[in-house]
Amino acid sequence: MKKIKAVVLILIMILCGAAFARGMQVEAKANAVQEKLSGEVFRFHVLANSDSKEDQELKMKVKEAVVDYMCENLSDAGNAAEAKAWAIRHKEELIRTAREVLQEEGCNDQITAEVVRCEFPDKTYGDITFPAGWYDALRIKIGKAQGHNWWCVLYPNLCFMDSVHAIVPKEGKEELRSVLTDEEYAMIVKGTPVKIKWFFLQLTE
Template identity: 55%
Template sequence: MEGKKNYLERYRIRQIICVILGICIALAATLLLTASRMKQVDAKVARTQESLAKEVFRFHVLANSDSDEDQAVKLKVRDAVITYMKESMDEEIEGSTDAKDTKEWAKAHLEELEQVADSVIAREGYSYQAEAEVTTCYFPDKRYGDILFPQGDYEALRIKLGKAKGHNWWCVLYPNLCFTNSTCAVVSDDGKEELKEALTAEEYEMVTATSDFKIKWFFFGEDSEED
């Protein structure tokens, strides 16, 4: 009896060990699968952001310094440049629905844009000057109400004021999401429709539902693109 009892005890211990090992193996496999899947999702998000970056054109203004005076000048330059661009572009590329047209227009009018900025600076009583360029810049996440543009590299019209050592301001020039009043930085239904027309279905889904976009692609993968 004692031998049989010992045998049963060892058998139960082996069963417990097998169950524990099975759970550990399953957990490890799940973690590896999840990590692999998340890596694929992150790569997918990065590719979509790169595609999105080709469809938009941003605006970036760097202040001379962080002093209250230079920050105020930055905002006045921003307003003057946006106003000038809207008026001039409406005449020259009316009806354009392509970010490329906006980029090309900016490249062809850098001197005029600098003059607009310089006139504001001079009017405010400062002697430093502005430098305008179209370049690729890194931008952090930017939210407009329920619209989120993910972080990454984007082409932008960049205007550097003086030493350009102060805090900057940015927006999306195309599609038109340049809100000069932060309290009104919510995309209207018409703005969303314009954004939807400018982006692919996947890009639009990304900017309107970033978290859901990741979850959907995590569970459905490439099949989600066919929906």
């Protein structure tokens, strides 16, 4: 009986060790994918003045206006670095676009815009999940910027075409896929055989 318990204990230790090693491999892959994505995407971040209904609605109107403006004028950007450089050069136009929305709504809150490198949590756009980490982003702040914020990806364009059903443009997904390996792309897309669990385990369906 003691021998059986000892064998069971050893097997448990072996399985735990294997699970830990596998978890470390998965975490290393997740970190590598995040670093790759960090250099291939340019994100967008809007912070509302407050969490009041009016300020949150205003945030979404600013978001829509800025995204529309960039979609119309950013078509020549061939990669994330070019999109970032364009946003830096046209910062005043982006501020003016956002300010016009506020003025139409009778709001006098201050608008600021900057291109920054900031830390994002895990975030899902449609069926694509970006792991937490540091990314370059265009950040627009409205007023005190103390309300809930909003994200999307400006390059490649993964901003929702239909925010109700969380539909992202097919073209943006194809551009993203073109700069990732099949395995890397599978790691960030829901419904594929490989899914990253950003802490410890990798599950297969």
